[in-house]
Structure formats: structure tokens, C-alpha cells
Amino acid sequence: MTLLSVTQLTASYGASQALFGVDLEIAEGEALAMLGRNGMGKSTTVRCICRMMPAQGTLVFDGQDLSRLPSHRAARLGIGLVPEGRRCFRDLTVAENLLAAARSGHWDMGRVAALFPRLGERRTQRAASLSGGEQQMLAIGRALMTNPRLLILDEATEGLAPTVRAEIRAAINTLKRESGMAMLVIDKSLKELRIACDRAVILERGRSVWSGEMAALSHETTERHLGI
Template structure:
């Protein structure tokens, strides 16, 4: 499988309102591994993900396993097998945990056992309103919504944002399990997490993809990477920890 391209993004640009937030982003996501998008705050990482999904206005070419998906509506893109775990979780706060999961089920036989195995807590808290969950639990719920279905790729936006180091480790461990089954395009500010998960990196600067390649090459010259990502004051948390 490795070497085959699942998702190919060519010349993607995206806008919020009249403002161009992604200028020219191109990269491939190969099968069987995790590709991480890195970049400073406001560089256009989240907008790239949203542009791929059509959640914001976009142009350029996006191919899923060789088929164009850049003209489709968001829901149809997702039904083609693109799972999405948004920044800030976006669980439905007024719905129960079970309802959040039920809403996300779109396959005939959703993988409830996988979710129960990875996050047993969500099953015991099924009747609880999602808005009352802790940040970490909400992240697990958000992740579970994407895992329930048989996806060809997962787009996961900052899964460790705002979590304690212990929870970061839990989420990363879960993602490692997930990555064995499905390729992931990951936005990650936490360099340690990115190092553990990502096989490839894409660096975005001012709405353009400036570099991409095997993660090992980047992490050999960590200083350069840190300089590029503007660690100082940009919230790349957890670099020195763990």
C-alpha cells in the first residue's frame, strides 16, 4: 500500500468571506501513514483542511484516490470516505454522547466495538450531554465520530490542543492505533506528538506550502524546524516536555 497516494492537493486556494487565507497549497498524502501539516499560527493549516472539505470557499484540485472531489459539497466529500475531526472538537453540546455517536454513523455496520475498545469511557457516559464532558473526553468523542465509519482518510485538526500532557499521550496513543488502519492528514502544533506520529511533513507559510518530505529529514535539523515554525510565542506546546 505504501507509496500509493490517497489524497492529492494541487494548487489549493481558499477564502473566508473575501479574504484569501490559503494561496497555493500542494502536497500528497500517501497511503498507510500519517502526514502532518505544520506551520505558524495563522499560516492557513486549518483553512487548508476546511478547504479540502469544502467548508469554506476554495479552488484548485483535490483528488481522493485519483477522483476529483473539489467540486463536491461537504457532505458528499465526507460520504466518499473522508473523516473529519475538527479543531476545537465541535461536539454537539446539547446532544448526549450516544446521540453524537449515533448522528455520525453512516455505514451499515458502524465500528462501535472499535470505539468501545479505544474509549470505553464514552460508552459509560452515553446518556451524558456532550457539553458537560471534559476537553479530553470531547476530543475522544470527536475522534470516535470519525472512527465509526470506514474512511479512506482522516483529516484531524489539532487533536492535542489545550490538553494536559497525560491526555496528549493518551490521544497520541489512540492515534497510533488508528493510523494502522487508515491514513491520516494531521494538523499538529505539538512537535513531540508530530514526531511520534508523522511519517511525512508539509510546512505551510502564509497560505503556501513551502516544504514537504519525509519527517525524518526535518527532525534531523530540529533547530531549523523550530525556527521555521516560530516557536517563540506561537504556542508550539510541549516541545521540551516528555
């Protein structure tokens, strides 16, 4: 069953149009990879889905039209965002960051701490004093605490040390295997995305130019659209 359906999405930053027609669909429990070179509209698409910027086109989540909802109402429907650049609440502790976002459901402090043991160890530490990797774990944990039905991870491993990156990717794989939550994942590593995701959509110059099963993503396609 389709959870999120995006059709002919267009969006602009002032006079500069960023999206020219993005189409994508995510089913319940499915993980979709969003691929594309820098500046092709991946983060803008995420911002539009989360209603953080105005957009035209059709945005339907679980049968409900998102296009007229403010961003907090869209989030309450069950869209959890792990934003690019982490952006934790710096003055709050780890536990407070998680508690501030908490909504009842499967995910609670204990489960987040089990997924990221480092967060459990640093419960009383201020978010600002965490390392980049730990802040990223906190950003994922905070999104999980909202008990979303769709988790959006926007460059969740960007700029992190290889070991931390591996730790976070392992957690994402665990989420995929065990939570049954739908995911929209943006990441630079195609190799990792092939493991974590079922399907992919490729954006080029603000348009979706390819979509299909991950297994069907050929070397020719990635070379043509992604240059790899």
C-alpha cells in the same frame, strides 16, 4: 497509491486571501503532519479539503475531483474530520453522537469504546456534560464511526490537560499502527508528530514551503519555518 492530492490550492475569506498555493499528497495508509505557525493556513487548508469553503486549485481524492462536491458528499467519499474545537452535538448523548454519524464498516460503537474506554463508560451521558478531553475523544470517535479512509485531526490535543493529551496521542498512535487508515494531523507538538507521522508538509503564509519524510525534517528547517 495516492489517496489525496492537493495542487496549487488557493482560497480567500472575502477580500482577504488566505491560501496562495498549497501542495500536498497523502498515500493510502500514510500519516502526514501539517506544520506551521498560527495563521499560516493549516485549518483553512483542512476546510478546503473538506469542501467547507470555496477554493481554487486541484483537489483529488481517490481519483475523484472534490472541487465540485458539497461537503457532505466529500465526507461520504471517506474523509473524516475531527474539527478544531471539538464541536460535538451537545444535546445528544455519547452513544447518540456516535450513532448519528455511523456508516457501516470496521468502526462501530464497540471498537470506538475499546479505543476510548472513557466513552464506553459514559455512553448515556450528554456530550455537553463531558470534560474537554472526553469531548475530544467523542469527536474522534464520531469521525471514526463514518469509517473514513482519511482521518483529518485538526489540533486534536489543543487546550487539554497533559494526561488527557497523552491519552489522545496514544490513541492516534494506535490508529496509525493498527488501522491502516491515512491521516492528516495538525498538532503543535513536533515531538509527538515525529512519532505518529511518516511525512510532513510545512505551511508558511498560505504556501507549502517544505515537504518530505519526517526523518528528513532537520532542526534548521524547523527553526527557519516554525521558529522552534
